[in-house]
Amino acid sequence: MQDCAFRTWLDANAEAIDRGQCEPHQVLAHIADSQLLQVGVDPALGGVGGQVTDAVEAIAAIAGRSLATAFVCWGQRAFIEYLLHSPNQGLRERLLPQLLKGELAGATGLSNAMKFLSGIEALQVRGRPTYDGWNLEGRLHWVTNLRKSGFVVAAAIEDDAGGAPFVLAIPSGAQGLERSDDLQLMGLQSSNTAALAFHQVQLARDWLLHENAREFLPQVRPAFLALQCGMAIGLARRALQEVQLHLHGRASFLEEAQQVLAARLENTVAELKQGLLDERFRQQPAALFKLRITLAECAADAVQLELQASGGKAYLSEYGEGFARRWRESAFVPIVTPSLVQLRAELQRQAASA
Numbered sequence: 001m002q003d004c005a006f007r008t009w010l011d012a013n014a015e016a017i018d019r020g021q022c023e024p025h026q027v028l029a030h031i032a033d034s035q036l037l038q039v040g041v042d043p044a045l046g047g048v049g050g051q052v053t054d055a056v057e058a059i060a061a062i063a064g065r066s067l068a069t070a071f072v073c074w075g076q077r078a079f080i081e082y083l084l085h086s087p088n089q090g091l092r093e094r095l096l097p098q099l100l101k102g103e104l105a106g107a108t109g110l111s112n113a114m115k116f117l118s119g120i121e122a123l124q125v126r127g128r129p130t131y132d133g134w135n136l137e138g139r140l141h142w143v144t145n146l147r148k149s150g151f152v153v154a155a156a157i158e159d160d161a162g163g164a165p166f167v168l169a170i171p172s173g174a175q176g177l178e179r180s181d182d183l184q185l186m187g188l189q190s191s192n193t194a195a196l197a198f199h200q201v202q203l204a205r206d207w208l209l210h211e212n213a214r215e216f217l218p219q220v221r222p223a224f225l226a227l228q229c230g231m232a233i234g235l236a237r238r239a240l241q242e243v244q245l246h247l248h249g250r251a252s253f254l255e256e257a258q259q260v261l262a263a264r265l266e267n268t269v270a271e272l273k274q275g276l277l278d279e280r281f282r283q284q285p286a287a288l289f290k291l292r293i294t295l296a297e298c299a300a301d302a303v304q305l306e307l308q309a310s311g312g313k314a315y316l317s318e319y320g321e322g323f324a325r326r327w328r329e330s331a332f333v334p335i336v337t338p339s340l341v342q343l344r345a346e347l348q349r350q351a352a353s354a
Contacts, residue, residue, distance in 0.1 A: 006034040010065040017068045018325050020182075020189025025147055027190055031073050032102025036062070037080065045084070046093075046100050052081070052223050053273040056230045063234025064241075068188040068330035070231045071336075075145035079106025081223045082154050082167075085216070086209045097151060105147035106154075109140050110217070111337035113156030113167070114224065117217045118338070118346045123165055125198055127157040136170070136201040136296060142337075144193045146172070146179055151164065153196065156213040164211035170201060176201040187328040222281040225288055225338075226272060232295040232333045236265050239302035239326055246309035254309050261305065265298045286350055289343045296333045296340055303330040 009030055016022040031037060040055035041047020055077055063070035080099050083092045098104035115121045124136030136157065143153060151172045158165050170177065180195040208217035243258045272291050275281045281288040303326050307314050314320040334340040 003034040006030055010069060014066040015321060015325060016064050017190040018187045022190045024190045024192045025149060027069055027072050028102045028105055028147060037077055037100050046097055053276050056226050059227055059230030060234035063231045064238035065210040067231055067235055068191050070234060071188055072145050073113040075108050076106045078156055078224055078227055082209055082220055088208055089329060090206060094115040105145045105151035105153050106147045107143050109143045109153040109155040113213060113217055114338055118179050120342055123156055123158040125155050125157050126160050128160040136198040136203060138198045140196040143196055144296060146192045146193050146194045154155060154209060166211050167209040167213050167216050169207050169209050170203060174201050174203060190199055213216050218282055222276055222288060225292055226276055229272060229292055229295050230324050231297040233269055235329055236299040239306040242306045243309040257305060261301055268294050286347055289347055293340055299333050300330050303327055
């Protein structure tokens with residue numbers, strides 16, 4: 001992360017962000033000011049260039065200091081990725097500049113859709129065709145980055161007319177769209193995480209991201225999951241750095257464990273990046289699922305190693321505040337959708353049908 005001011009702000013506010021004591025709108029504003037949202041976006045579209053792998057590293061850099069902030073960045077950057085893959089050029093031109101500048105919050109409401117793609121659950125929002133669009137009914141139970149001053153959320157919609165499920169971008173100003181109060185989470189509280197209810201929401205066709213969810217979702221799933229993996233990568237790296245600091249160069253069996261885990265982590269990151277660049281995850285999603293599981297395990301193991309290296313100090317409020325936050329963050333990584341349980345169940349199902 002090149003932006004020293006952003007690093008300093010994150011270090012000073014990580015606890016407040018996690019506990020909900022920081023104004024949520026500030027989080028996205030600082031991310032946008034750092035220009036990290038523009039990483040992996042073509043300069044012709046307002047970005048700074050690079051690949052989606054660079055965007056993964058950008059999220060990892062944030063996660064090493066604040067997983068809650070990385071969670072917000074993931075939501076925003078994932079929505080940007082949907083626009084980059086959408087055939088709706090008019091929608092992209094209308095929304096992308098605001099999203100890159102952080103003037104508009106983008107929410108990736110496609111967690112339900114990704115589970116739908118794997119046959120885990122049904123779509124939770126239904127659309128009845130009208131003369132110029134759709135009438136929407138349903139609910140999304142957990143969506144991040146629903147900034148109260150304005151957001152747009154992606155959702156996969158079941159077609160009540162019997163057609164293929166499709167994907168919409170739904171603006172917060174749509175009549176009948178109801179945002180709940182922020183969910184009361186154990187951490188990650190300044191992330192504008194809430195539920196959405198759709199009550200006869202009328203939406204025009206110009207908000208269509210893609211007319212066929214079964215075509216679109218496999219295209220964006222690699223980036224969706226890889227950007228999500230950035231959270232685990234950053235958390236694991238930070239915990240391993242803390243292990244080194246606690247050891248102070250002393251010879252210890254923990255040093256060997258730290259080196260083995262660091263090698264496992266970076267080898268997995270390299271495999272993730274290669275799979276993104278050669279696009280094999282589109283045809284081989286199981287390979288990506290396995291990497292997501294491995295990275296989540298690396299994060300959990302790294303935080304556990306940090307605890308062992310710091311000893312009793314980790315349990316003292318004066319010394320252990322950062323560790324306690326990372327411990328809570330490590331509890332979130334396995335359950336963010338798709339959860340490790342869901343991924344393992346899908347892998348088991350695929351193995352049984354092979």
